[in-house]
Amino acid sequence: xxxxxxxxxxxxxxxxxxxxxxxxxxxxxxxxxxxxxxxxxxxxxxxxxxxxxxxxxxxxxxxxxxxxxxxxxxxxxxxxxxxxxxxxxxxxxxxxxxxxxxxxxxxxxxxxxxxxxxxxxxxxxxxxxxxxxxxxxxxxxxxxxxxxxxxxxxxxxxxxxxxxxxxxxxxxxxxxxxxxxxxxxxxxxxxxxxxxxxxxxxxxxxxxxxxxxxxxxxxxxxxxxxxxxxxxxxxxxxxxxxxxxxxxxxxxxxxxxxxxxxxxxxxxxxxxxxxxxxxxxxxxxxx
Amino acid sequence: xxxxxxxxxxxxxxxxxxxxxxxxxxxxxxxxxxxxxxxxxxxxxxxxxxxxxxxxxxxxxxxxxxxxxxxxxxxxxxxxxxxxxxxxxxxxxxxxxxxxxxxxxxxxxxxxxxxxxxxxxxxxxxxxxxxxxxxxxxxxxxxxxxxxxxxxxxxxxxxxxxxxxxxxxxxxxxxxxxxxxxxxxxxxxxxxxxxxxxxxxxxxxxxxxxxxxxxxxxxxxxxxxxxxxxxxxxxxxxxxxxxxxxxxxxxxxxxxxxxx
Numbered sequence: 001x002x003x004x005x006x007x008x009x010x011x012x013x014x015x016x017x018x019x020x021x022x023x024x025x026x027x028x029x030x031x032x033x034x035x036x037x038x039x040x041x042x043x044x045x046x047x048x049x050x051x052x053x054x055x056x057x058x059x060x061x062x063x064x065x066x067x068x069x070x071x072x073x074x075x076x077x078x079x080x081x082x083x084x085x086x087x088x089x090x091x092x093x094x095x096x097x098x099x100x101x102x103x104x105x106x107x108x109x110x111x112x113x114x115x116x117x118x119x120x121x122x123x124x125x126x127x128x129x130x131x132x133x134x135x136x137x138x139x140x141x142x143x144x145x146x147x148x149x150x151x152x153x154x155x156x157x158x159x160x161x162x163x164x165x166x167x168x169x170x171x172x173x174x175x176x177x178x179x180x181x182x183x184x185x186x187x188x189x190x191x192x193x194x195x196x197x198x199x200x201x202x203x204x205x206x207x208x209x210x211x212x213x214x215x216x217x218x219x220x221x222x223x224x225x226x227x228x229x230x231x232x233x234x235x236x237x238x239x240x241x242x243x244x245x246x247x248x249x250x251x252x253x254x255x256x257x258x259x260x261x262x263x264x265x266x267x268x269x270x271x272x273x274x275x276x277x278x279x280x281x282x283x284x285x286x287x
Numbered sequence: 288x289x290x291x292x293x294x295x296x297x298x299x300x301x302x303x304x305x306x307x308x309x310x311x312x313x314x315x316x317x318x319x320x321x322x323x324x325x326x327x328x329x330x331x332x333x334x335x336x337x338x339x340x341x342x343x344x345x346x347x348x349x350x351x352x353x354x355x356x357x358x359x360x361x362x363x364x365x366x367x368x369x370x371x372x373x374x375x376x377x378x379x380x381x382x383x384x385x386x387x388x389x390x391x392x393x394x395x396x397x398x399x400x401x402x403x404x405x406x407x408x409x410x411x412x413x414x415x416x417x418x419x420x421x422x423x424x425x426x427x428x429x430x431x432x433x434x435x436x437x438x439x440x441x442x443x444x445x446x447x448x449x450x451x452x453x454x455x456x457x458x459x460x461x462x463x464x465x466x467x468x469x470x471x472x473x474x475x476x477x478x479x480x481x482x483x484x485x486x487x488x489x490x491x492x493x494x495x496x497x498x499x500x501x502x503x504x505x506x507x508x509x510x511x512x513x514x515x516x517x518x519x520x521x522x523x524x525x526x527x528x529x530x531x532x533x534x535x536x537x538x539x540x541x542x543x544x545x546x547x
Contacts, residue, residue, distance in 0.1 A: 146370045150407030152401050155393070157406065160413055161396055161435050226413040265365075 001011030009056040009082060009089040015039055019057035019212070023203060026214035031176030032144075033127050038210040048081060051123035055104045058119055059085065059205070064092045068098035071108035071249065071266030078106070095269050107170070109191040110246045111270040114200035116217065123187040124206040127213065129173045129183040149181045152224055160229055169234065175222045175252040176215060188247045189223065190235045196221035243274035244281035294356055296321045296493050297342070298476055302351030304334075309339050310517035311337035315351070316372040317512065317522065321460070324494045325485060326508030326525060328501060328540065335497045336465060336516040342495065343382050344372050345465045355379075355461070377407050383452035385466035387446035390453070391438045397424065398434040398449060399451055404457045427482060444475035448482065455486060462487075462494040480506050501544050505529060513537045 007013060010165035015037075040074045042051040049065040061066070065085055069077035073095040081104060082093050095110040096101050104121040114120060133151050143151065152173050159167045172189035176182050184195055185204060195202065195215060202215040215221060225231040236250045248270055250263040262283055265271035276283065292418045295318035304311035313471065321323050340346040342353055342365060353364045357379070364372060374387035376382070384390035391400055396532040402410070410416050421431045427448040429441075438446050454462065467483065468476040484507055487494055496507060503509055504525055512522040514532065521534040532538045 119304050133395075145372060148373065148407065150403060150409075153406040153411070154395055156417065157399050157402055158415065159393060161398055161417075227411050229413050 004016075005042060005262070006088050008061070009059045009091075010041075011053065011056045015053075016057040021211040022059065023054065023214060026203070026212050027201070027216050029180075029250070030189065030215055030219050031182040031213060032162030033211040033213045035210055036062040036212050038207045040098075041207065042084075045208040046103070046125060047077060048123035048210075051106070051121050051207075051211070052081060052084070052106050052205075052207035053207060054203050054212060055085070055102060056089070057123045058073055058091050058102055058121065061089075061091060063101045064094050064099055064105045065089075066094050066097065067105075067107045068103065068108060068110070068267075068269075070251075071110075075267065084228065089203070095274075097269050107186050107188075108249070108266060109187060109194045111245075112223055113194075114198055114275075116199045117123045118200040119199050120198075120202045121205045122187075122202065122206045123133070124180030124185040125210070127183055127206040127209050127211040129181050129203065133276075137195065149175075149224075152181055153226070156224060156229075160226070166225065166229055166231070171227060172231075173224050175224060177220050178222075181224070182213065182215075182221075184221075188235075189231070190233045192221070192223045192231070193229045193233050212235045224259055236263055239281060240271060240274075241281045243271045243279045245271070245274055245279070289388060293360075294321075295319060295354075296323075296356045297359070297495075298354040299342065300347050300351075300352040300354070301379060302338070302341060304337055304348045310334070311346075312341070312514070312517045315519055317519075318467045319461075319493055319495065321356075321493055322491045323510065324492075324496065324508045324509045326504030327495065327497045327514060328511065329514035330499065330540075333514040335514050337517075338496065338514070339463055339465055339497045342378065344376060345382075378457055379420055380462045381457075382460040383447075383450055383454055383464040383467050385464065385469045387438070387443070387450045390450040391446060393437065396435045396437055397429065397441070400438065400449060400453045401456050404453065419456060419502060423456050424449075426486070427452040428478075430475050436492065441461055444471055444479060447471065447479060451483070451486070455490070455492075458490070460493060462492055464496045464498075465493060466498050466500075467496065467499070468500065476503075483507060499542065501529065513540065 003267050011102050022034045026034045041052055059077045067078045067082040069075040085091060086093055096126055099112040102119045106123045128140055130143060130151055150156055156166050170186045170188045172192055174182050197218055199217050201217055206215045223231040238250055239246045240248060242264050245265055248267060251266045253262050253264060255262055297319040299315055299317050302315040303313045327362055329335045341500045342347040354361050355364050398420040401423050402416040406418050424434060425432055429445055429448060438449055468479055498504060508525045511528045513520050515536045521528060521537045529541055534543050
C-alpha cells in the first residue's frame with residue numbers, strides 16, 4: 001500500500017468526526033470523561049494510542065506538530081509518533097514549544113508557558129482517578145455523577161499515614177472548575193499548577209480505556225489536599241547541570257560507576273534554548 | 288434517650304418485595320421510635336435480610352412506604368432522589384454487614400476506614416480526622432497503635448468492631464445490622480454484644496438488628512419481630528415474645544434454642 005492510500009493523518013474522516021464530537025463534549029464539560037470508540041492504531045496500547053487519535057482528529061495541514069516524551073523531543077516514543085504524523089499527515093514538525101500549534105505529550109507539560117491557540121494533547125494510561133480505590137466502573141461513574149469524592153481523600157490520607165506526607169508525586173488528582181475530579185495523566189505534581197488557567201486547550205486521550213476529556217483554556221484546576229497538609233509542587237532540590245535553571249523539572253542521570261550523578265532539565269527544548277542564550281550550569285561546559 | 292418519643296423515627300407501611308412469583312417479604316408494617324432497638328428474627332430464607340435491604344435502600348421494594356424522620360421533616364425514602372438517599376446513607380444511617388469484608392475497605396488502613404465517612408461529608412483536616420479515628424478505635428477497644436494496620440491484619444472480631452467504628456463515626460441516628468455477630472466465636476460475640484449495647488445506649492441510637500440468634504435479640508432488642516416465609520407472624524416486646532410466644536412458629540423457634 002502506498003502512503004497516498006492513507007487519509008490525511010491516518011484516520012478516516014468519519015472516525016475523526018466521532019472523535020471531534022467527543023472532544024467538543026469534553027470541552028463543554030471540563031474534566032468529564034467522554035467515552036469514544038477508540039480505534040486500533042499501528043502501535044501498542046500504552047504507547048499513546050489515545051493521544052495519537054486526539055492529535056489526528058485535531059490536525060489540519062497548516063499545523064506545526066511537536067511531540068515530547070517525559071519532556072524530551074528525542075526519545076523513542078516522541079520520535080516514532082512524530083515520524084508517524086510526518087508520513088501520514090505531512091505536517092510541519094518542530095522541537096520548539098513556541099513554534100508548535102499542536103503538542104502531543106507524554107508525562108510532562110512544557111516549561112515554556114503555552115499561548116492561546118496552542119493545543120496540548122496528553123497520552124493517558126488510566127483516566128479514572130478513583131480506579132485503584134473503587135474497581136467497579138458502574139460505581140465510579142455514579143460517584144462522579146453525584147460528586148462523591150470523599151474516597152479520593154482517603155488515598156491522600158493513606159499517603160500521609162504511611163509516609164508522613166502526601167507521597168503521591170505524579171498522577172496527582174485535581175478538581176476541575178469545582179466539579180469533576182480528574183486524573184491529569186502521569187505528569188509530575190510539579191506540573192499541576194500549570195494545568196490551571198492555561199491559555200492553551202488541553203485534551204486528554206486514553207486509547208485502551210476509550211475515554212477523552214478536556215480542560216478548556218483559562219479553566220480553574222485545583223490539586224486536592226488537606227487543610228493541614230497543603231499541596232506542594234515538588235522537584236529535585238538542585239539546579240540544572242547543563243543550563244543552570246533553578247525553576248525547571250529535573251531528571252536525575254547516573255553518569256559513572258562511582259555514584260556520580262547529574263540533574264538535567266527534563267524539557268530538552270527549554271534546556272537547549274537556555275544554553276543557546278548563554279546560560280551554563282555546573283557541568284554545562286564539559287558535556 | 289431523647290424526648291421526641293411521640294414521633295416515630297422510621298415508619299414502614301405495607302412494604303412488599305417479590306422475586307418474580309416468590310415472596311421476598313410481604314406487607315410489613317412497623318414503627319421504630321428514637322432510641323429503640325428492633326430485632327428481626329426468623330429462619331434462613333424467611334425474608335429478614337430482604338426486608339433489611341429494602342429498608343436501607345439496597346433493594347427497591349415493589350410496594351409500600353418507608354418514612355424516615357429527616358432533619359427537615361418526614362420523607363419517604365423510596366421516592367427520594369438517589370443523591371438524597373446516598374447522602375442519608377452516609378450521614379444519618381449506617382449499615383453493619385455480617386461479613387466485615389463487605390463493609391470495610393480491605394486495602395485501606397484502619398484509620399482510613401474510619402475516616403472515610405468523615406471525608407465523604409467534607410472533613411479536610413488530616414489531624415482532626417486522625418484524632419477522631421483514634422478516639423473511635425478506642426471506643427471499640429482497638430489499640431491506637433493499630434491505626435495504620437490494614438483490616439486484613441486484624442482478627443474477625445476486630446474487623447467487626449472496626450466496621451462498627453467506621454459506621455458510627457459520623458453519629459448516625461439509625462443503624463441497620465445484618466447478623467452483626469454471625470461468624471464470631473461465643474466469647475468474642477459476648478464482648479461485641481456488650482460493646483454494641485453500650486454504644487446504642489450511650490449514643491441514643493435506633494437500630495434494626497436482623498439475626499437468627501435469639502440470645503442477641505434478648506440482650507439488645509427492645510422489641511421483636513418474628514418472620515416466616517416473608518410474613519411477620521408475631522411482634523411485641525422482646526421479653527414478652529420470647530417468654531410467652533403466641534404463634535406456633537415462634538413457639539417452635541424459642542423451644543429450638545439449646546439450653547446449656
